[in-house]
């Protein structure tokens with residue numbers, strides 16, 4: 001009888017819900033952070049209980065879009081944790097014994113990996129208005145040192161408006177020309193030049209980035225670091241001057257991450273089409289360790305799935321996203337690298353919803369959507385970050401990737417008989 005009562009009664013805040021909200025929500029839901037209200041105390045949680053139940057049930061919060069794939073830093077709740085929170089909120093948010101409530105977590109400030117070798121800061125403070133549309137802005141920062149970045153840490157200036165940020169290097173001086181005297185230009189989706197390299201990306205709650213063992217990204221004098229920042233207006237005018245601290249090594253790294261880009265420009269979606277499919281594939285000719293994945297599309301993409309078919313016919317899911325949200329794009333790194341043997345075929349399938357029923361459709365009524373860089377265009381890319389198991393086989397992978405590019409361009413590759 002007692003056991004029955006216990007299973008029927010909802011969790012209480014003091015012993016079960018507070019630790020969960022502190023671990024999974026407070027990183028963003030605290031004063032000065034990107035989320036609109038804190039979730040640190042019982043009063044905070046109780047006053048938002050109904051909304052909490054709604055967003056947790058619908059997988060909107062915590063923001064983490066990958067539903068398959070064992071990724072580092074995952075913010076996802078387990079099915080059990082979700083149920084606990086939703087049931088608690090629906091039961092009227094019982095408090096339990098206040099004496100048992102844990103103290104709100106204390107978050108570290110300052111550089112978590114110690115003093116960086118160099119700090120690159122936005123050349124000017126950028127003014128973000130109180131309201132209106134989200135802004136996408138590129139900032140160009142000249143690099144004066146040579147070396148290899150083995151780790152970096154991003155420090156947003158105005159934390160409550162910086163939604164996410166991507167970091168590229170540009171050796172072509174295109175970004176610098178676009179930015180001219182101001183050091184910045186508006187850029188949605190793609191940074192507006194062909195990057196010579198990428199350092200990855202940051203979103204709230206992201207730990208400092210440490211490049212997978214044996215790898216590092218090259219930076220060199222005369223190149224620029226381009227910070228592409230997505231601002232979400234916070235309700236009050238903000239001034240942001242974000243910076244990134246780089247941890248360098250002088251020695252060239254023994255290993256290299258290769259971007260196996262599954263991409264397609266074959267996108268032409270009729271208005272009203274609610275399930276338009278875009279695919280691409282590649283057969284990896286050498287053994288690789290997949291360390292991470294960077295999916296990319298704009299607003300009307302709904303589902304993304306990436307998978308690998310091993311030479312023995314076994315299938316492995318690389319990533320699955322059922323409810324893609326451009327505003328919560330992440331760079332996903334596996335907890336443990338995934339070894340794929342030579343001859344593995346990797347594939348992607350992206351589904352787009354260009355109907356009026358899609359609340360994220362930027363065009364109302366829907367219009368024809370083709371490949372392109374703007375918010376009302378679409379893209380399809382699954383960037384597989386892979387390290388050759390034997391570096392001496394890198395040229396073979398390079399040749400196969402080149403063949404893939406030629407295939408996409410419709411070019412022919414002369415074969416020798």
Ligand code: HEC
Nearest residue numbers: 024025027028034035036051052055061062063075204205
């Ligand atoms: C990575 C940062 C982050 C984490 C972690 C996070 N939130 Fe949020 N939350 C946000 C942001 C930002 C918003 C504002 C809406 C938006 O931008 O999507 C938000 C909005 C909300 C809202 C209001 C929803 C609405 O429709 O306006 C609720 C409720 C909420 N979060 C609950 C939670 C709960 C519960 C957790 C933990 C289980 C959580 N959040 C974890 C960033 C976060």
